[in-house]
Amino acid sequence: FHNKDVVSYVNKNYYAVKFNAEGTEEIKYNDFTYTNPNYNPDRKGRNSQHFFANALKITGYPSMVFFDEKGNLIAPVVGYKTPQQLEIYLKMINNNDYKRLTSADAWQKYEQSFVSTFEN
Template sequence: MKNLLLLFGLLLVLQSHAQEINWMSMNEALEAQKKTPKKIFMDVYTDWCGPCKLLDKKTFHNKDVVEYVNTNYYAVKFNGEGTEEIKYNDFTYTNPNHNPDRKGRNSQHFFANALKISGYPSIVFFDEEGNLIAPVVGYKTPQQLEIYLKMIHTNDYKKLTNADAWQQYEQSFVSTFSN
């Protein structure tokens, strides 16, 4: 009986880990790209942002999202008002105006500013060489995020040169992600 409980506990732990995105820092993702090129999927969040927390809880724990992101991207978690030092394109980005005693909103990290982050949460995509593709602003359900994940991964975004092309792509897209 004790062995059975131990096995059951181990299965629960393994199952909970299977539902997690393998997050890393931007610096780690850029290093990983040098060895194995893969696109980067970046979650730009803040500590005070309610929709960011909902994205974490609902979308980033969806089994289809987890599996697709872990298979096809390097996933980066980045606090848009944090203090992480990021080395990107021969420049070191910081947040010198960050006030650790401040509650709620804080100063925007220079990297978030360079990416032109206009709201939180934002999902930012980078190509296999670390070049910016596009940010996507706002909370997304797993099904709403799916179109971006697949369009970027397959390079279909390169074919969408105008609003009509995007509209046709969006209308013909068939979601396969579960709720």
């Protein structure tokens, strides 16, 4: 994303971490070490998915994954999002609104009432 409002909001409210979901790094999370044993260095293009990406329920790229302050998984957000589409997730999670959105109906009402403040 290139929108200055998104960058500013993320920098102020989150710790952004980049992870290669087809990479070879060893990731320790919740007392388990995740690897990518099927990685093939000779493969051109897409490679096997890292086991950590599987554990996070990543089903497509690009994806963003949100964790709470204790490192617990909140939710993955799969697919490319414009700054305005991303804004609702950034604010919903930062404001802890996600905790009360326990049904599709609640999400739909939240989404319909959301007012964007990020520039286009």
